[in-house]
Amino acid sequence: NAGVTQTPKFRVLKTGQSMTLLCAQDMNHEYMYWYRQDPGMGLRLIHYSVGEGTTAKGEVPDGYNVSRLKKQNFLLGLESAAPSQTSVYFCASSYSTGSVEQYFGPGTRLTVT
């Protein structure tokens, strides 16, 4: 199993540009998450999904949109990138019941200039 994979690994955007980050998992997990991690800070939840076709806002959802059209994929979109969105983005997935263990991808480093 590949686990959780993220595409791309690195990206540089100019202010106002848009992009989509792709997350894929092959563990048949129901739940998927997007976090951002900034220097000296822990992970903050952006959006999450408890199943195919469902999404919900996390702690810091502004400026981001998500979609979960297929169970194995969770997309994070930035419609108009801002320098404040410079961060490392992590995707994670987990089983729906019985465990709080989340499986994380390797991260995407995004720089907005």
Add this chain to the structure above:
Amino acid sequence: GESVGLHLPTLSVQEGDNSIINCAYSNSASDYFIWYKQESGKGPQFIIDIRSNMDKRQGQRVTVLLNKTVKHLSLQIAATQPGDSAVYFCAENSGGSNYKLTFGKGTLLTVNP
């Protein structure tokens, strides 16, 4: 809102010593407390969790202690090895749900050979 915090941002130990990483939490409604390890350039990796009705849980070379009276969580690593060098995050499930986690800011553990 309520958040999870850490006492020490950095910890340096000698190889073979025991390490203790501390965490303070403030959400009394959390059911689970979790420790994650993040090596440089990688996504966080689950280490161990403890349910709120427990005081202690042991894993392989790790022990988590929970003191609900003072809202304190600690991770003990026995016989610390160079491979244990990483940032360690504590987390709690927000609002009692199994899937929404709130992370602390992290402690950097450095193991000196």
